[in-house]
Amino acid sequence: MIAANLVVTLYDGTRVPAARLLSATGQPDITSALEELATAIRANPLWSRLTGSALIGRYEPAPLLAVVGTFTEEQQALLMQLRDQLDLLMQEREFVDYPHAEAVCGRLAERLVATFSAEFLKSAQFAAIPRGGLIVLGMLAYHLDLRPEQLTTLDAAAVEKTLFVVDDCSLSGTRFRESLSLTAADDVVFCPLYAPEALCAGIVSCEPRVVACLSGATLEDTTPAPGGAGHEAWRRQRLARLGDDCYWPGQTLGVAFAWCTPRTRRWDETAGRFVEGWDVVPPSRCLKRRLLLRRLENDAIVDYLPTLTLNIPYPGADIRAHDRVLWCCKDDGVIVARIPQRAADSASVYRLDGISAKFWQLLMIQGSMQRALAALLGRYQVSRERLEADMDALVEQMRAEGLLVCNDQLPQDHDTDA
Incomplete structure (x- = not known):
């Protein structure tokens, strides 16, 4: 082992x-x-x-x-x-299903009416940032009772009419910046369903054509508190990665929708840029x-x-894996790992091969050393005495390592405090 x-x-x-x-x-x-x-x-x-x-x-x-x-x-x-x-x-990352999105879209519609008036909105044009923005714009069109001819695309929007650009969320404003370059409209209102307030303020401050940025719901700013330990170092690193022209250097937990999730990015030190990241939304x-x-x-x-x-675990087993042990078959052998109690500690990992690997599998499946030995004797040309001696020694070693627990042994925690 x-x-x-x-x-x-x-x-x-x-x-x-x-x-x-x-x-x-x-x-x-x-x-x-x-x-x-x-x-x-x-x-x-x-x-x-x-x-x-x-x-x-x-x-x-x-x-x-x-x-x-x-x-x-x-x-x-x-x-x-x-x-x-x-x-x-x-x-507790926020998950937005369709009914919830419809309700938030209603709040966004109310904000738009309160800010611009229903009469003004009837003469405006609306375009979506694909693809999530298309779903939000569809709901918003019903809330505002927009006419079909008011719906357009970014590149086809009229110059003289106020253009309302709709998206499902905005975390950094990157997609909005790209979308803004596609339209010639003189006056633009950005309408993300979800966005941090500070980001909306940053967009209005940086973009002369943007007359307002209104969201239906606000995303919490999770930026380290100013004056706290490490804040300045974090901010310098953040600005170095985002660039001086970023709308807002903060961060947020984000949101996941029933139709999509915002693209996750991770910083690649070698490439010096953001690249594709892990998405773990179920x-x-x-x-x-x-x-x-x-x-x-x-x-x-x-x-x-x-x-x-x-x-x-096998119900009522005479012998079983420790509560903190995980195992799997891999490359004609068995990997056995004991997961430490403390997150900072490394797992103890072992590989079993040959008859030892088969013995472990039988122990886990049958929950009995005697049944496992009987099964092995039917597969290998070896005397019972030799097999019992070898497997007894293996079991004792695995018990000592905290990998196995027998019914006459209370579960022991082999992790010790430093």
């Missing part, structure tokens, strides 16, 4: 309350919630940079989910970014994510999505 591979914990039910997992995935129970979380993690093209990875999870006593593989330092950094996105998902809660997962799973050339193994 030798140490092999690396294991990165993605979700630990002893650190993140089960209520948050249920809320983030929109599922009614832990079993379906953990499976949905694993599905959300798998639905990412970034796994093409982590080929050979595998996901392992267990439901009880505390749910666990981890990824195992042989990772370079660059790949480990990529997995840390995945874990960061999962942390954000668990921080597919069951978002059309765009469901379709992406379907394309990835049905594409014959996509062979990099991680497999998922869920460890289900």
Whole structure:
């Protein structure tokens, strides 16, 4: 039994309350919630940079989910970014379904009427930023009772009429800046369904043609508080990455809609720019994510999505894996990992090969050493005495390492405080 591979914990039910997992995935129970979380993690093209990875999870006593593989330092950094996105998902990120979006769209319509008057809006033109903005504009058109001829596109908008540009959300204003360059309209009003107030103010301040920026709902600003530890260093780094012409250097948790999620980005130090990031919004809660997962799973050339193994203990087992142990079959062997209690500690990872690997699988499936030995004797040409001696020694070693628990042994926590 030798140490092999690396294991990165993605979700630990002893650190993140089960209520948050249920809320983030929109599922009614832990079993379906953990499976949905694993599905959300798998639905990412970034796994093409982590080929050979595998996901392992267990439901009880505390749910666990981890990824195992042989990772370079660059790949480990990529997995840390995945874990960061999962942390954000668990921080009560806002999910907007269609009824909720309709209600917020109604509030946006009320703000527009209060600011510009219903009569003024009847003479204005409206265009959407594809693709999420098209859905919002459709609802807004009903709330404002717009005529079909008032709906246009960015490049076809009349110069002399005020143009209301609609989007589902704006986190940095990047898409709006690109869209603004496509229209010749003299006066523009930006109408994101969701946006931070400071971003809206920044857009109006920076763009002479923008007469107003009104959202239906405000996204919370999660920027580190001024004067707090690390704020200035964070701000300098943020401005260096976004550029001096950014509308707003802050940050927000963002929002996920029933139809799409805002594009996630991560900073690539080597390239010196933002590149594609992890998206962990559960597919069951978002059309765009469901379709992406379907394309990835049905594409014959996509062979990099991680497999998922869920460890289900044998009921009434005489011998079982420790509560903090995860395992899976990989490359003709078995990977066994003990997940530490402390997030800063590394998992203890072992690889079993040959008869030892088969013995572990039989122990987990049958829950009895005697039944596992009987099954092995039917497969291998070895004496019972030799097999029992070898497997007894292996079991004792695994018990000492905190990997196995027997029915005459209370579960022991092999992690110690520093």
